[in-house]
Amino acid sequence: MKDVVAGIDIGGTNIIFGLVDNSGNVIAENRLKTVDYPDIKDYTYAQDEALNIMLRENPGHRLIGLGVGAPNANYHKGTIELAPNLAWKGIVPLAEFLKERVHVPVIVTNDANAAAMGEMIFGGAKEMKDFIVLTLGTGLGSGIVINGQVVYGHTGFAGELGHTVIVPGGRECGCGRRGCYETYASASGLVRTVLNLFSDMRADSVLRDLPPSELTSKKIVEEAEKGDAIALEAINYTAEMLALGIINAVTFSSPEAVFLFGGLVKAGELLLDPVRKYVDQNVMPIFRGTVKILPSGVSETNAAVLGAAALAWNELKK
Amino acid sequence: MKDVVAGIDIGGTNIIFGLVDNSGNVIAENRLKTVDYPDIKDYTYAQDEALNIMLRENPGHRLIGLGVGAPNANYHKGTIELAPNLAWKGIVPLAEFLKERVHVPVIVTNDANAAAMGEMIFGGAKEMKDFIVLTLGTGLGSGIVINGQVVYGHTGFAGELGHTVIVPGGRECGCGRRGCYETYASASGLVRTVLNLFSDMRADSVLRDLPPSELTSKKIVEEAEKGDAIALEAINYTAEMLALGIINAVTFSSPEAVFLFGGLVKAGELLLDPVRKYVDQNVMPIFRGTVKILPSGVSETNAAVLGAAALAWNELKK
Helix, strand or coil: CEEEEEEEEECCCEEEEEEECCCCCEEEEEEEEHHHCCCHHHHHHHHHHHHHHHHHHCCCEEEEEEEEECCCEECCCCEEECCCCCCCCCEECHHHHHHHHHCCCEEEECHHHHHHHHHHHHCCCCCCCCEEEEEECCCEEEEEEECCEECCCCCCCCCCHHHCECCCCCCECCCCCECEHHHCCCHHHHHHHHHHHHHHCCCCCHHHHCCHHHCCHHHHHHHHHCCCHHHHHHHHHHHHHHHHHHHHHHHHHCCCEEEEECHHHHHCHHHHHHHHHHHHHHCCHHHCCCCEEEECCCCHHHHHHHHHHHHHHHHHHC | CEEEEEEEEECCCEEEEEEECCCCCEEEEEEEEHHHCCCHHHHHHHHHHHHHHHHHHCCCEEEEEEEEECCCEECCCCEEECCCCCCCCCEECHHHHHHHHHCCCEEEECHHHHHHHHHHHHCCCCCCCCEEEEEECCCEEEEEEECCEECCCCCCCCCCHHHCECCCCCCECCCCCECEHHHCCCHHHHHHHHHHHHHHCCCCCHHHHCCHHHCCHHHHHHHHHCCCHHHHHHHHHHHHHHHHHHHHHHHHHCCCEEEEECHHHHHCHHHHHHHHHHHHHHCCHHHCCCCEEEECCCCHHHHHHHHHHHHHHHHHHC
């Protein structure tokens, strides 16, 4: 019998889960629809059943732990708390409920912390003690590792870099405040910057022919690659703002590397090159040249499951 | 024989040192003039001799370690690097040189990290694993503790919160950049705010009768206590900016408490009350009410020596 853990990534639409060995091989992967389980207890039954089926279909494996990445998850308490995109309202004791069904250790954290753990155990940070992962999707998530440990803080909710204020009085944020990092440095931040440049710049652009509500970061990156002036300037500005948040994080914890992950990183060197330039140019002199800006070393296909599984493997090794 | 360590605080003008037992009692304290030792080797001889004299005058004590707080000190390497206010230029292997003379373990870090260690071992953070100390003097120094460990980072220079950018394009900073936290939230930041309010506000103020070069934070606090409108507004704005940096730090590492230390804290509740109000009002909702804003629990008289000594005690306990 070979020991495996299950990595489970709970999102607003899908719950993706898989069996992962301690070398990071994904033995099997499947998914449940989040909306099918408005009652958390129903979900834990379904999850247990789905894992049992998966184990029967892949004989020779013994399940020894669950790692779960979920929005608004609290590592200390094993709970999901006040998650706006889930039907499970209030404070949900997810780890406890899952453990009652599956009878193995259950570790819970948010998806960006799971991504950081994935980077450390299976990705580009294997030899590192101090690094940060930024997930650049609709918002900006972050997982921070210091002295080889994910930073959870006193509350269990630490590492919300997407909501550090980098422009006082700046863009409105979904959190109800203004000027948060993620309103500039994310896929939706890139879209907002293009909308702003429509008024600031005079250049022609095919992007002006789309209704603003249909503008996506994917489309903007495509046009930038063809040389569209507004798209290029938007990526340049996004890189400068992304760099500003990285600079402040470096001033705080002086990591060896910052890994970038998620949709926006598809822009590749078009984004990464200017980010490196702005970090080098604007960081405090004492930190110049001390931090690598790298794309994530975890393949996007299995990243969510691998991150959650890494969380469990890390805990089991203690 | 009772074990003691020496705590040594190296500043641009004075080197203050003392013998400290493991309960935080300062058995003796003395000082050397920094400028008397332009050669680092001469200093280490003088420091060894001064400690021997101190031990002879206080019989019954055995020296088992040195902790040193110094500007631009690197914990990992035991060096002082490129310190602008010291005659010792370049990269100085301070720990190595001191150890050659004194023959006990020597630990080196910057003064704000030493202050954090003092808070943890002898001050208000004895039971805490996650907290931050901000030293509000001419500049703003910070010591960050996460999971019970001071954050040194990959480079050994982490925890420079005074140089996180909180207003892009804002006030000029001594580090050569703009908008750093310490240009707003420090004794000199308070003075700069009053100078700005001289033009923004119409109110009378005795502070207008002083040449700007003679304006001090002490004088401003005195006038605020008497009800001076400009001084009061300056303290209010300083509190708001101090809160902004605290809010971003909370979003990063979610500490249990932030301790404030140094000259500016003499303003007492006049400063602390609005800081607490602005933190509570402007922090991300998930962190509301989770962080205490407290004056340092280490008495200012011996704080530098106690902090440096705490550094040594902490290392010896490992």
